[in-house]
Amino acid sequence: MSNAATAKAIGDALRHAARLRAEGRSDEAARFYQTILAVQPTHQPALRALGGIALRAGNHELAAACLGKAAERKKDDAGLSLQLAQALTALGRTDEAVSALQRVLRLKPKLLAAQLLLGANFGRLGQADAAIAHFRRALQIDPACAEAHVNLGSALLLKGSLVPAVEHYRRALALAPENLALHANFVPSLNYLPEATNATIAAAAQAWGRLVPRHGRSAWRGAADPERRLRIGYISADLGDHPVAYFLESVLAAADRAMFEITCYSNRRDEDATSARLRRSVDHWRPIHGHGDESIATAIRQDGIDILVDLSGHTAGNRLAVFADRPAPVQCSWLGYFGTTGLAEIDYIIADRFAIPPGEEGFYSEAICRLPDSYLCFTPPPDIRPAAQTQTVERPVTFGCFNNILKINPAVVAAWSAILAAVPDSRLLLKTRQLDDPALGRALAEQFAAHGIAGERICCAGGAPRAALLAAYGDVDIALDPFPYGGGTTTIEALWMGVPVISLRGDRFTARVGDSILTTAGLPELVAGSVAGYVARASALARDRSGLAALRAGLRDRLAASPLCDAPRFARNLEAAYRRMWRDRCSAARAA
Numbered sequence: 001m002s003n004a005a006t007a008k009a010i011g012d013a014l015r016h017a018a019r020l021r022a023e024g025r026s027d028e029a030a031r032f033y034q035t036i037l038a039v040q041p042t043h044q045p046a047l048r049a050l051g052g053i054a055l056r057a058g059n060h061e062l063a064a065a066c067l068g069k070a071a072e073r074k075k076d077d078a079g080l081s082l083q084l085a086q087a088l089t090a091l092g093r094t095d096e097a098v099s100a101l102q103r104v105l106r107l108k109p110k111l112l113a114a115q116l117l118l119g120a121n122f123g124r125l126g127q128a129d130a131a132i133a134h135f136r137r138a139l140q141i142d143p144a145c146a147e148a149h150v151n152l153g154s155a156l157l158l159k160g161s162l163v164p165a166v167e168h169y170r171r172a173l174a175l176a177p178e179n180l181a182l183h184a185n186f187v188p189s190l191n192y193l194p195e196a197t198n199a200t201i202a203a204a205a206q207a208w209g210r211l212v213p214r215h216g217r218s219a220w221r222g223a224a225d226p227e228r229r230l231r232i233g234y235i236s237a238d239l240g241d242h243p244v245a246y247f248l249e250s251v252l253a254a255a256d257r258a259m260f261e262i263t264c265y266s267n268r269r270d271e272d273a274t275s276a277r278l279r280r281s282v283d284h285w286r287p288i289h290g291h292g293d294e295s296i297a298t299a300i301r302q303d304g305i306d307i308l309v310d311l312s313g314h315t316a317g318n319r320l321a322v323f324a325d326r327p328a329p330v331q332c333s334w335l336g337y338f339g340t341t342g343l344a345e346i347d348y349i350i351a352d353r354f355a356i357p358p359g360e361e362g363f364y365s366e367a368i369c370r371l372p373d374s375y376l377c378f379t380p381p382p383d384i385r386p387a388a389q390t391q392t393v394e395r396p397v398t399f400g401c402f403n404n405i406l407k408i409n410p411a412v413v414a415a416w417s418a419i420l421a422a423v424p425d426s427r428l429l430l431k432t433r434q435l436d437d438p439a440l441g442r443a444l445a446e447q448f449a450a451h452g453i454a455g456e457r458i459c460c461a462g463g464a465p466r467a468a469l470l471a472a473y474g475d476v477d478i479a480l481d482p483f484p485y486g487g488g489t490t491t492i493e494a495l496w497m498g499v500p501v502i503s504l505r506g507d508r509f510t511a512r513v514g515d516s517i518l519t520t521a522g523l524p525e526l527v528a529g530s531v532a533g534y535v536a537r538a539s540a541l542a543r544d545r546s547g548l549a550a551l552r553a554g555l556r557d558r559l560a561a562s563p564l565c566d567a568p569r570f571a572r573n574l575e576a577a578y579r580r581m582w583r584d585r586c587s588a589a590r591a592a
Helices: 003-022 026-039 044-057 060-073 078-090 094-107 112-124 128-141 146-158 162-175 180-192 198-211 243-253 273-280 293-303 410-422 438-449 466-475 489-496 513-520 531-543 545-561 567-591
Strands: 230-236 260-266 284-287 307-310 330-333 348-352 367-371 398-401 427-431 458-461 478-480 501-504
Touching (some): 044 060, 044 078, 078 094, 094 112, 112 128, 146 180, 180 198, 230 293, 230 567, 243 489, 260 273, 284 293, 307 567, 348 567, 410 427, 466 489, 478 489, 489 513, 489 545, 501 513, 501 531, 531 545
Parallel strands (some): 230 260, 330 348, 348 367, 398 478, 478 501
């Protein structure tokens, strides 16, 4: 074909494609652009158009490939680089996205979308200060930008600035009260606030639940047979090396597969060795990352799931919106979140008498299903020896907390300061990945200094892989549970490593997980009912060095022998709960 004929064919293809796009027929238009690129692989308009179509369709690999080639020759085109950055962000190619966005902002420093996206990418890289700076610039460009407020709030959480973060969430909601994503950020943040109540937490969750789009409920299907083999579906973003898996793995391995067929729906981008072990313990494994809510709901219906169980709640990567379409006859929330989802279509929350005492049913949109022991069952990590025992009597007492620093509020600092004051020469070790930032450690030390605790008694350490984190309990004699948002994984891991935990029983689910763990482990004396009792118990245990050493020496054996590590017992109790739910559903179906 001559050059003139080729040029005419390309011109005709461009006109056809433009007409199809105007008619909303983008898929057909894309084929014309692909034909052009087969002839001229560097054709700028075709690369840009096909990249834009692919970006809107969610085909981010194709979008990045096309837009990347186009941007190589159009480095001064801010709009093109912004589209490329959007595709790279979706692919998790964060460093490349940052480079593209920095190029955009050199050209157009007041481009709001670029400031927001660059801040979000810096947040993914853990560079909180850079993220905060770009979100503040976004608010300078548009003070009424709800997205900038909520993103700034999330970035401030990375810095441990809870109160300012929640204030930005509130401003975002005032600007965009019908925005579902804004509510989704606000709801979990309330659990950290001492002044929040069960009523305010429930109201926020239910406000979110009312905004979730519904696409139609599925009718009853399958046999209403109360005793048949049941299909259980677990849906989570955390089916890998994550605390959720630490409490799920042994339960799946102990499941009665003759009576329960298990399917996991994994919303995790990348699988790891833990994912592989979980996969081997179930009948079916469905990766759902990147799939839309409706398509996931359709897949669940096609799998014939009888009981669908959410394991994420209002945490990152959750797919709670799938439950709004009622893809399964019975739907539950368990394990991944400490509170109500606020979603009317979730029938049950699985808990225990400690986490949700009788009388608090009104704070939950779900019916309460209480397991007879704790609602948790720990999978012990392999090949991890207990922390050294002999050090307890050879050194000053070290208290420790390996929790998220957002849980360390002024009331916690005051109580811990009182404990340190009551135990001369003692020190406090704080260890979490947020303390990789030395400025956060200095800020915490200043809070203790205001209570008369010298800075050298507050030791701050950054994060570590799990094995190293557990080994660090060798430097801790007594762990202190924060409040009102206490630990779960950190509490049971401390016990496993031979470190007793002092916990304060509080007024909400998050403040009672320690009670659930410690009482089930046979250690109710470590749970206090007041701040004064909390301080007194920690101080008394620290002063009783021989008693402390004896307690530490037997902690792992005590935990291992308790229901907290008895996976067959837990699995039977959980399966009995599922069976009761199913019988009730069958009875309701027959009565309808």
